[in-house]
Amino acid sequence: MSLMAGHRRGLLLAGACVVLVSGAAVAQEGAPTATPPTPEQLAARDKRNAEQSAEWNRNPAPQDPRDFSGVWWTRGYDRTFRPVTNPPLPPSESAKLLPLTAREAASRQHHLDMERAGTPIADAPTQCFPHGIPRLMASPYPIQFVYTPGLITILHEVAHNVRFIHMDGKPVPTDTPRTFLGYSVGHWEGNTLVIVTDHFNDRTQIDEESLSHGLKLKVTERFTKFTNKYGGVELRDLITIEDPDHYTRPWTAERTYPWRGDIRIAEYSCEENNRNAPVEGITVAK
Amino acid sequence: MKRVPLTALGVAILGLASIAFAAGAPDAPLFEQPPPGTPNFTGKWAMPKRITHLLTTDGKEPPLNAAGRALYAKRQAALKAGERNIDPINRCLMHGTPRLLYAPYPFLILQTSRSVNFVHEVNHTFRIIYWDKTLPEDPDPDYLGYSIARLEGRTLIIDTIGLNDLTWLDYSGLPHGEKLKVQERYTLVGPTRIDGSVSITDPDYYTAPWTSNFTLQRQPGMALRENVCTDTHRM
Numbered sequence: 001m002s003l004m005a006g007h008r009r010g011l012l013l014a015g016a017c018v019v020l021v022s023g024a025a026v027a028q029e030g031a032p033t034a035t036p037p038t039p040e041q042l043a044a045r046d047k048r049n050a051e052q053s054a055e056w057n058r059n060p061a062p063q064d065p066r067d068f069s070g071v072w073w074t075r076g077y078d079r080t081f082r083p084v085t086n087p088p089l090p091p092s093e094s095a096k097l098l099p100l101t102a103r104e105a106a107s108r109q110h111h112l113d114m115e116r117a118g119t120p121i122a123d124a125p126t127q128c129f130p131h132g133i134p135r136l137m138a139s140p141y142p143i144q145f146v147y148t149p150g151l152i153t154i155l156h157e158v159a160h161n162v163r164f165i166h167m168d169g170k171p172v173p174t175d176t177p178r179t180f181l182g183y184s185v186g187h188w189e190g191n192t193l194v195i196v197t198d199h200f201n202d203r204t205q206i207d208e209e210s211l212s213h214g215l216k217l218k219v220t221e222r223f224t225k226f227t228n229k230y231g232g233v234e235l236r237d238l239i240t241i242e243d244p245d246h247y248t249r250p251w252t253a254e255r256t257y258p259w260r261g262d263i264r265i266a267e268y269s270c271e272e273n274n275r276n277a278p279v280e281g282i283t284v285a286k
Numbered sequence: 287m288k289r290v291p292l293t294a295l296g297v298a299i300l301g302l303a304s305i306a307f308a309a310g311a312p313d314a315p316l317f318e319q320p321p322p323g324t325p326n327f328t329g330k331w332a333m334p335k336r337i338t339h340l341l342t343t344d345g346k347e348p349p350l351n352a353a354g355r356a357l358y359a360k361r362q363a364a365l366k367a368g369e370r371n372i373d374p375i376n377r378c379l380m381h382g383t384p385r386l387l388y389a390p391y392p393f394l395i396l397q398t399s400r401s402v403n404f405v406h407e408v409n410h411t412f413r414i415i416y417w418d419k420t421l422p423e424d425p426d427p428d429y430l431g432y433s434i435a436r437l438e439g440r441t442l443i444i445d446t447i448g449l450n451d452l453t454w455l456d457y458s459g460l461p462h463g464e465k466l467k468v469q470e471r472y473t474l475v476g477p478t479r480i481d482g483s484v485s486i487t488d489p490d491y492y493t494a495p496w497t498s499n500f501t502l503q504r505q506p507g508m509a510l511r512e513n514v515c516t517d518t519h520r521m
Contacts, residue, residue: 067317069400128378128516130410144414146403147317148328148396151508153405155412162410164510167314179512188314265414267428271378271516 046230052258053232059261061233065191065225068145068152071264072235072257077140079208081239081253097251104212104246111210124204128270130161130180132204133197133219134239137255144265152186152193159270165195172199178215180204193223206241217243233259318398325440325474327402330505332392339458340388340498343483348498354461354491361459374453378515380411380429382453383446384468384484391513392505402435402442409515421447427464429453442472455486463490478504 037045062069082094089097100108114121125131131139141158150168165186176183176199183199198218206213220240227233235257242250320326342348350358364372375381381389391407404413411430418434425432425448432448446468455462467487472480480502487495 062317064315064317066315069318069398129514130512146396146398146401147319148398148508149316150314151396153394153396153403155403155405155414160409160411162405162412164508166509169314173509177511180514181512186314264416267380267430269380269429271380271409274378274516 049228049230049232053228053230056232056258056260056262061225061259061261066188066193067147068193068223068225068235069147071142071144071260073142073260073263074138074140074255074257078138081134081138081207081211081241083251084238084254098211099248099251101244101246101248107212107246108210111212115209123208124180125159125270128159128274129203131158132180132200132206132213133163133182133184134221134241134253135204135207136161136163136181137221137237137239138207141268142260142263142265143257155265157265157268159268165193182217182219189222191224193221195219195221195223197221212246213241213243214245216245217241235259318400320397320399324437325442326397327395327442327472327474327480328397330392330394330508330510331480331502332505333388333390333500334503335501336390337388337498337500338456340456340460340484342496343499348460348486348496349493350460351491351493357461357491358459361454361461365459373457373459375515376519378409378519379452381408382429382455383413383431383433383449384470384486385454385456386411386413386430387470387484387500388456392510394508394510402444405510407510407513409513410510415444421445424448427451431468440474442470442474444468444470444472446470461491462486462488465490472502480504 080091080095082089082091083097085094085097088094098108111121124135130136136156136158139156139158139161141156143157144155146153146155150166152165152167154163154165156162161181163181163184165184167186169187172183172185178199178201180201180203182197184195184197186193186195188194196218197220200213200215200217202214202217204213205211220242222238222240224236224238225233226236237255237257238252239254240250240252241247340348361372370376375385375389380386386393386404386406386408389406389408393404393406393408396403396405399417401414401416403415406412413430413433415433415435417436419436421434422432427448427450429450429452431446433444433446435442435444437443447466449462449464449466449468451461451463451466453462454460465488469485469487470482471485472482475481482500482502483497484500485495485497486492
């Protein structure tokens with residue numbers, strides 16, 4: 001799988017308000033490197049992206065801008081969520097923009113210290129629990145959107161996670177329990193699918209690296225389909241994270257998922273190979 | 287030709303547009319739906335009567351061969367002795383096809399033009415089954431196998447091969463090997479009932495193919511609870 005991001009639209013973050021700006025920039029996944037790529041490298045990247053898009057489009061993506069049905073797969077893997085910026089910043093810089101409360105800053109440092117010491121804190125997926133949201137949306141495995149009346153289901157290859165997006169216009173049932181994946185309600189704003197998820201338990205992380213959340217977590221996702229300059233079709237998910245106990249203000253991260261008409265979701269058994277079960281909250285490889 | 291007043295048409299179009307774009311509208315845009323006129327199995331289903339031990343359609347024990355009888359007896363003895371971990375699902379492994387159907391939990395059938403999807407509440411296990419014409423010759427075995435689906439009248443037929451031998455056919459421990467072929471048949475006999483059957487062909491453990499029946503009852507709503515085996519079992 002290529003680690004290159006084919007195409008990325010710049011994003012401007014202003015508090016909780018995300019403004020889309022035109023003007024595309026090709027950026028490497030994660031940090032821009034210190035030395036800019038040579039024209040030959042850029043040409044090779046363009047060629048590869050164009051070839052990939054053609055391959056993935058042979059079974060084409062649905063035409064309707066609101067039709068996300070089928071298989072999508074994010075490129076590469078970024079184990080962090082960071083505020084989106086225009087232009088993109090290296091992770092070390094964008095990390096400074098995280099609006100951490102004092103409590104979350106201490107928690108984040110503890111996560112980093114424990115990992116550095118070789119005793120990482122056990123994250124939910126380590127125990128074959130559902131990943132949590134938005135953690136699940138960073139996972140480098142394909143996903144399939146399924147449309148049925150009143151419901152959009154997202155089937156994730158990774159650890160057979162399933163997300164139910166309730167589209168029936170009904171309010172969240174009063175007896176909704178707190179769960180790993182929470183309760184998601186969706187609606188359309190033009191061609192954007194807006195999903196609001198809450199009723200989370202506090203047993204998952206925001207990202208794999210270091211960020212935590214509590215019971216007040218509310219996640220708002222805005223999914224939009226777009227065509228990149230190589231003719232590839234992608235879904236963009238703008239993910240706004242709110243939890244006043246951990247973040248001083250809402251902040252927005254981003255993921256994109258290229259259309260993958262060439263693949264199907266495979267079976268994935270986390271439980272079969274569950275060797276990293278934690279001992280007293282610390283991951284111990286067996 | 288009968289004329290439709292323009293204003294009425296305009297109101298109708300505006301009405302449709304406002305429905306389509308209203309936040310959380312019950313009739314939000316819908317895609318990949320089965321063609322009109324096809325039986326639609328989409329819904330939440332469950333077995334009204336729990337099946338723990340598969341019997342043939344005439345109520346008899348499945349036709350185990352000598353190897354099958356030996357393995358089945360071993361499992362039955364272990365279960366009687368309280369060795370819970372002999373059962374793969376007590377180690378949170380996938381139930382496998384067809385045992386997933388007999389888990390005492392509801393499941394969703396999500397039928398689309400692309401695939402028919404079974405999403406089970408138990409340990410959030412799902413099967414994505416494409417409307418393919420043919421099965422691959424020798425797929426790598428896994429828990430749920432490689433399945434293809436087709437419709438015949440009001441019956442949905444799913445053929446599955448490529449199953450590993452790590453699962454049981456039912457809760458009593460009926461065995462199977464990797465040569466197992468499963469055919470599931472689901473007939474929509476009314477808006478709220480499916481009559482179904484599972485046919486087993488497995489020369490490793492049975493002297494002949496055999497079939498077992500079941501009934502599914504439609505459940506209200508489409509919501510499933512979150513069910514996480516490794517959490518429940520505190521592995």
